[in-house]
Amino acid sequence: MGLEEKIPDSIILTSMDKMVNWARKRSMWPFGFGLACCAIEMMSTFASHFDLARFGMEVMRPSPRQADLMIVAGRVSAKMAPVVKRLYDQMPNPKWVISMGACASCGGIFNNYAIIQGVDKIIPVDIYVPGCPPRPEQLIEGIMKLFEKIQKESLSPKKEAANKLTA
Amino acid sequence: MEEKIREFLKAKFPGAIIREDNFRGQQSIYIRKEFLFDICKALFDNRELDFIFLADICSLDWLGQPDESDGRFEVIYNLYSFKHKYRLLLKVKLSGVDPKIDSLTSIWQTANWLEREVFDLMGIIFVGHPDLRKIVTADDLDGYPLRKDFPLTYEVPQFSFNKDEPPEVIL
Numbered sequence: 001m002g003l004e005e006k007i008p009d010s011i012i013l014t015s016m017d018k019m020v021n022w023a024r025k026r027s028m029w030p031f032g033f034g035l036a037c038c039a040i041e042m043m044s045t046f047a048s049h050f051d052l053a054r055f056g057m058e059v060m061r062p063s064p065r066q067a068d069l070m071i072v073a074g075r076v077s078a079k080m081a082p083v084v085k086r087l088y089d090q091m092p093n094p095k096w097v098i099s100m101g102a103c104a105s106c107g108g109i110f111n112n113y114a115i116i117q118g119v120d121k122i123i124p125v126d127i128y129v130p131g132c133p134p135r136p137e138q139l140i141e142g143i144m145k146l147f148e149k150i151q152k153e154s155l156s157p158k159k160e161a162a163n164k165l166t167a
Numbered sequence: 168m169e170e171k172i173r174e175f176l177k178a179k180f181p182g183a184i185i186r187e188d189n190f191r192g193q194q195s196i197y198i199r200k201e202f203l204f205d206i207c208k209a210l211f212d213n214r215e216l217d218f219i220f221l222a223d224i225c226s227l228d229w230l231g232q233p234d235e236s237d238g239r240f241e242v243i244y245n246l247y248s249f250k251h252k253y254r255l256l257l258k259v260k261l262s263g264v265d266p267k268i269d270s271l272t273s274i275w276q277t278a279n280w281l282e283r284e285v286f287d288l289m290g291i292i293f294v295g296h297p298d299l300r301k302i303v304t305a306d307d308l309d310g311y312p313l314r315k316d317f318p319l320t321y322e323v324p325q326f327s328f329n330k331d332e333p334p335e336v337i338l
Contacts, residue, residue, distance in 0.1 A: 078305035111320040113312050114304065 017154050024068075024094060025150040026056040031067030031091065033084070036074030038101035041133040050136035055143065064090040069146075071139075072123075075103035076116045088123045096150070098142055099125045102132045168253050169194055175216060179209055195243075195256035203244075203259055204269040210246065210255075211274050217250040221271070224281040226289045230263070230315040239263030240291055244271075261291065270296040288313040 030052075034042055046052050046060060061067040064087045076084055088097070099119050102108035105128045107117035119125065126149060129142035154160050169187075176184055176196075183202035188195045198206060210218040222245040229235040238260030246255045261268060270293035271278040282293045283302040290311035293299060301308075310317055 078308065081305075113308065113317070 017156075017159075018151075020155060021151050021153055025147045028055075028057055028069045028096075029059055029061050029067050030057050030069040030071055031062075031064050031087075032060050032071050032073065033087070034071075034073045035076060035080065036103065038073035038104070038133045041136060041139065042071060042073045042100065045136040045139050050140065052140070052143070055140075055147075064088075065092065067091060068094060069096050069098065070123075071098045071100055072104045072119045072125075073100040073133075075101075075108060075110060076119050076122075077114050078116060079114075081116050081122055084119065085122050096126045096146060097123055098127045098129060098139075098146060100129045100131075100139060100142070101134060102130055105130055108132065168251055172196075172216065172255065175209075175213065176206065180206060193254065193256065195258050197258045197260065200259050200261065200268060203257070204271065204274075206257070207244070207246075207271055207274055216248060218246040218248045218255065220247040220249065221245070221275040221277055221281070222247050222254075224271075224278065224285055226285045226291055226313075228289065228313065228315045235263075240266050240289065242268060242285065242291060266291045267294055268292075269294055272296060287311070290314065 032039070032042055032046070034040075044050065046057075057069075064070070068091065070088060070091060072084065088095075097119075099105045103110060103115065104119045105125075107115055109132075111117070116122065127142050127146045129139055131138050134142070152163060154163060169189075172194075173184075173187075180202050183198050183206060185197040185199060188197070210216055223243075224245070225243050227241040227243070229239055229241060234241075240261040240263065242259045242261065244257040244259075246257060247253070248255070259268060268291060270282055272282070272295070279297070280302060282296055283299060285291055286293060286296075286299055287301045287303050288311060304312060
């Protein structure tokens with residue numbers, strides 16, 4: 001938001017923190033990066049039965065420039081890795097990453113020359129959702145945990161550094 | 168059908184067939200490397216046998232097995248004839264050092280990508296191929312993954328019985 005550099009530490013920032021974090025988490029636009037089978041479970045999470053739009057994720061933007069949450073759903077092969085990195089770099093700050101499924105978290109059952117053993121080898125991940133594939137309820141639980149993590153974030157750089165040490 | 172093929176090949180190319188094999192109804196013929204292109208062209212042009220469909224080209228690595236004695240690599244051509252509904256496998260053994268074989272792209276255009284895949288994964292050079300380069304693996308992968316001396320995985324998954332040992336690389 002640009003506020004982080006300009007406003008020094010002051011009392012007004014504590015309630016400002018809460019408001020900004022609430023606004024950010026309740027209106028996240030996901031960039032669903034469905035690569036393999038986990039994409040089906042992600043699609044069913046966005047569908048009407050387990051609706052993700054009630055959490056504010058109304059639109060699933062296909063363009064990384066307009067998204068702030070990247071859900072890496074599925075196995076990342078060595079050929080696809082530079083593409084994932086480039087798309088992550090194209091997302092504007094603030095951005096978060098959820099690695100969905102076993103293959104995105106740690107390589108899953110594929111332990112060979114072609115699959116990257118976990119997407120956190122190329123991009124920083126906030127929440128790991130295990131499962132093969134994780135049920136929609138599990139993905140929603142992962143998103144809830146991400147909301148809790150965002151709520152603890154802070155606009156002032158001192159508090160943010162302290163958060164990084166403890167979280 | 169096997170009789171017709173055998174007579175045809177013996178008449179036109181004496182000495183090309185090394186041996187024949189029949190496994191559960193699937194006929195395969197081991198032929199010598201030099202005769203491969205001519206045999207394929209003859210089978211393709213012959214309107215009586217009519218082997219016009221090249222279904223697949225695959226390759227094997229016999230490293231460490233008894234079959235390595237007459238060649239480390241084996242290339243299998245999967246030919247199908249619609250007229251007789253008959254599938255024939257042509258097998259060619261190549262040596263492990265500098266494996267080269269003729270390309271069949273002038274007979275079947277589909278051999279272009281099939282041979283590129285065999286080159287990418289096993290390292291067998293196809294002489295006369297218009298554009299031999301990697302097709303399946305990542306661009307920065309060195310080596311040929313499906314050979315037996317390429318490492319299989321990075322590390323062994325950690326279970327309770329081996330969690331105290333350091334992770335090892337399986338070859």
